[in-house]
Amino acid sequence: MSNGRVLRNLLEKRRLIVVPGVNDALTARIAHSCGASVIYMTGYGTSAVLGYPDFGLLTMSEMTENVRRISNAFDIPLLRMQTPGMEIPSMFIGR
Numbered sequence: 001m002s003n004g005r006v007l008r009n010l011l012e013k014r015r016l017i018v019v020p021g022v023n024d025a026l027t028a029r030i031a032h033s034c035g036a037s038v039i040y041m042t043g044y045g046t047s048a049v050l051g052y053p054d055f056g057l058l059t060m061s062e063m064t065e066n067v068r069r070i071s072n073a074f075d076i077p078l079l080r081m082q083t084p085g086m087e088i089p090s091m092f093i094g095r
Contacts, residue, residue: 020034
């Protein structure tokens with residue numbers, strides 16, 4: 001069953017779903033081993049792992065690469081949010 005179908009099935013139950021935030025593949029594995037059926041990749045966590053403040057300084061490529069690493073660690077639904085700062089290319093000039 002696809003991760004999308006798994007998430008839809010969970011949502012159709014109309015019950016509370018605890019979705020822990022994870023920084024990277026390691027914290028995702030920890031959350032999964034603790035029983036998480038869905039996880040959320042945090043922008044703050046991704047920034048912190050890469051040594052940046054949570055200020056929209058990461059590029060879409062950096063966020064996507066972290067999604068890939070986490071997704072390859074195991075097979076459960078992964079949620080992530082598009083950070084508004086990624087839409088402003090001028091923010092990356094000074095980095």
